[in-house]
Amino acid sequence: MIPSPASSSSGSRKKRMKRGPKARPGTKWRTAAQERVYGRRLLEALRATAALGPRAVKEAADSALAFTARGRSRWSRAILLSPRRKARLLLRTGSKIRRGRRRARAAEAGGRLRGRLRVLRRLVPGCRKLSAGSLLEEAADYVAALEMQVKAMRALADALSAAPAAAAAAEPGSRGGV
Amino acid sequence: MEPGGSSGVGSGNSGTYTPEIAESLRFEEEIQSLIHQSFDGSSAAGGSFTALLGLPANQAVELLHHPGPGEPPASAASSSPTAGDLWRLRLGEHHAATDALRLPFGGSSTFVERAARFSVFATDDSPASSSGGGLSPGLKAEPPDSDSPPTLPAPAGRPRRPSKRKECEKSKAKAVAKKSKSAEENTSAAKPAAEENTSGDKLPYVHVRARRGQATDSHSLAERARREKINARMKLLQDLVPGCSKITGTALVLDEIINHVQSLQRQVEFLSMKLAAVNPRIDFSGLDHILSAECGPLAVGSGCGGGASGTAMWASDTAASTGGIRRMPPPQQIWHLDLVHPQQSSTVWENNGAAHPHFLLSPAISLVGYDPAGSVPLNSNQLKMEL
Numbered sequence: 001m002i003p004s005p006a007s008s009s010s011g012s013r014k015k016r017m018k019r020g021p022k023a024r025p026g027t028k029w030r031t032a033a034q035e036r037v038y039g040r041r042l043l044e045a046l047r048a049t050a051a052l053g054p055r056a057v058k059e060a061a062d063s064a065l066a067f068t069a070r071g072r073s074r075w076s077r078a079i080l081l082s083p084r085r086k087a088r089l090l091l092r093t094g095s096k097i098r099r100g101r102r103r104a105r106a107a108e109a110g111g112r113l114r115g116r117l118r119v120l121r122r123l124v125p126g127c128r129k130l131s132a133g134s135l136l137e138e139a140a141d142y143v144a145a146l147e148m149q150v151k152a153m154r155a156l157a158d159a160l161s162a163a164p165a166a167a168a169a170a171e172p173g174s175r176g177g178v
Numbered sequence: 179m180e181p182g183g184s185s186g187v188g189s190g191n192s193g194t195y196t197p198e199i200a201e202s203l204r205f206e207e208e209i210q211s212l213i214h215q216s217f218d219g220s221s222a223a224g225g226s227f228t229a230l231l232g233l234p235a236n237q238a239v240e241l242l243h244h245p246g247p248g249e250p251p252a253s254a255a256s257s258s259p260t261a262g263d264l265w266r267l268r269l270g271e272h273h274a275a276t277d278a279l280r281l282p283f284g285g286s287s288t289f290v291e292r293a294a295r296f297s298v299f300a301t302d303d304s305p306a307s308s309s310g311g312g313l314s315p316g317l318k319a320e321p322p323d324s325d326s327p328p329t330l331p332a333p334a335g336r337p338r339r340p341s342k343r344k345e346c347e348k349s350k351a352k353a354v355a356k357k358s359k360s361a362e363e364n365t366s367a368a369k370p371a372a373e374e375n376t377s378g379d380k381l382p383y384v385h386v387r388a389r390r391g392q393a394t395d396s397h398s399l400a401e402r403a404r405r406e407k408i409n410a411r412m413k414l415l416q417d418l419v420p421g422c423s424k425i426t427g428t429a430l431v432l433d434e435i436i437n438h439v440q441s442l443q444r445q446v447e448f449l450s451m452k453l454a455a456v457n458p459r460i461d462f463s464g465l466d467h468i469l470s471a472e473c474g475p476l477a478v479g480s481g482c483g484g485g486a487s488g489t490a491m492w493a494s495d496t497a498a499s500t501g502g503i504r505r506m507p508p509p510q511q512i513w514h515l516d517l518v519h520p521q522q523s524s525t526v527w528e529n530n531g532a533a534h535p536h537f538l539l540s541p542a543i544s545l546v547g548y549d550p551a552g553s554v555p556l557n558s559n560q561l562k563m564e565l
Contacts, residue, residue: 119436
């Protein structure tokens with residue numbers, strides 16, 4: 001699975017150099033293709049969670065998002081490789097996030113840029129020790145990914161909630177049609 | 179491919195694996211394969227930003243459009259010090275090979291020795307090796323002979339390596355602005371590691387010219403480079419976060435960004451609660467139709483047909499299992515919750531162009547016979563109210 005370093009890496013390196021710069025996070029995450037990819041992964045993840053509770057769903061959704069990021073950004077790697085996916089830890093991480101939010105509001109007061117950078121570090125997963133520049137870059141990617149996640153989840157939730165109820169009402173009609 | 183793989187793993191190992199664990203196994207394998215792929219060959223795509231870690235912003239923006247010859251992949255790999263063991267090994271192999279390939283640059287013996295030393299480092303520690311790999315391709319034809327003592331022993335270099343990288347980055351800014359002077363400064367101030375950096379590493383790096391009227395101190399140069407890089411990234415973020423373009427001042431923009439991230443995370447939590455509520459009564463076999471309808475505007479017609487048949491099947495199945503009464507309260511709950519956050523939904527839909535929710539609703543609407551009313555947010559709320 002891992003390509004041999006000598007030939008393939010140099011060859012792929014040349015290809016990568018010719019290909020040009022990567023797309024910006026704003027454009028990279030907003031394509032319909034990405035949403036489709038994420039939607040499918042989210043669906044698989046939901047099937048796997050089998051209603052373990054909302055926190056399990058959230059973890060599954062985040063993991064699916066990080067997976068769709070293909071491990072290229074630091075936060076996605078942190079999500080994927082964190083031991084979050086153990087069932088017992090789900091509760092702990094849920095509470096950790098809430099505690100972080102409260103502390104975030106407190107830390108905002110401390111210094112203009114430094115304090116806010118600290119808050120941002122806590123918000124973006126896996127960016128605890130990054131420098132300011134890379135932190136901002138990871139934050140950009142994370143924001144774009146989150147927007148896509150919200151969009152996809154909202155669409156999925158609407159579809160799931162609307163369709164069965166609608167089908168119940170239209171059952172006689174559609175049965176006749178099918 | 180993926181469901182088959184996971185089921186194979188689960189059935190092959192034992193019956194005690196929960197789907198979650200099987201999925202986590204599968205995910206981890208795929209993650210590692212992805213990460214290896216991305217690091218080995220294509221780290222530049224994900225890492226071209228991180229590759230510009232050491233570069234000042236203006237030149238970095240240029241480089242974004244015209245990437246330099248060799249530095250993105252290698253320094254991109256270098257900028258991820260949190261790599262796991264497997265990654266480090268892969269990187270070590272990778273960069274050892276590429277260092278060997280990149281040897282005949284200037285052709286002088288010092289280059290060869292230095293590259294050989296970096297490849298020795300490669301087996302030990304990835305950041306140094308990748309920095310060496312990133313640096314050697316960018317070697318310019320500067321005479322390094324004066325202050326390049328190729329006497330630095332390999333094992334002694336190991337503790338200095340992290341400091342070497344930092345000095346490396348600082349010295350990039352310094353050395354290029356005033357080449358000989360900064361080299362002298364570095365050699366006087368720092369250890370031989372720094373000498374080696376400034377002299378040997380002709381970084382594919384950016385020339386930070388001191389502008390007219392600005393201090394040409396090496397420290398302020400580095401600071402200015404760092405500031406410019408941060409400002410460029412802030413501009414990117416400003417474009418991404420809605421409503422930030424009007425705000426001037428880094429602190430307020432950061433505030434807005436933090437608020438936006440928090441609100442997005444809150445929305446994700448809320449939507450996950452909603453999905454968890456909806457989950458139990460869903461038959462997942464019919465969902466693929468819905469998904470194709472959601473994501474393919476062109477396939478709405480076929481999606482409608484598929485969706486109709488799918489949901490009809492669900493209705494027949496779930497009617498027997500769950501009963502009609504149970505289906506009623508959840509939609510009402512969801513309606514209530516959704517109306518509690520009408521602002522969120524409208525902003526999200528305004529931002530995202532609202533193409534997808536609209537198409538999503540059309541199969542449901544076609545089933546029930548509603549008319550698709552004018553704007554999308556109103557549409558969804560109306561639908562929910564009528565349910």
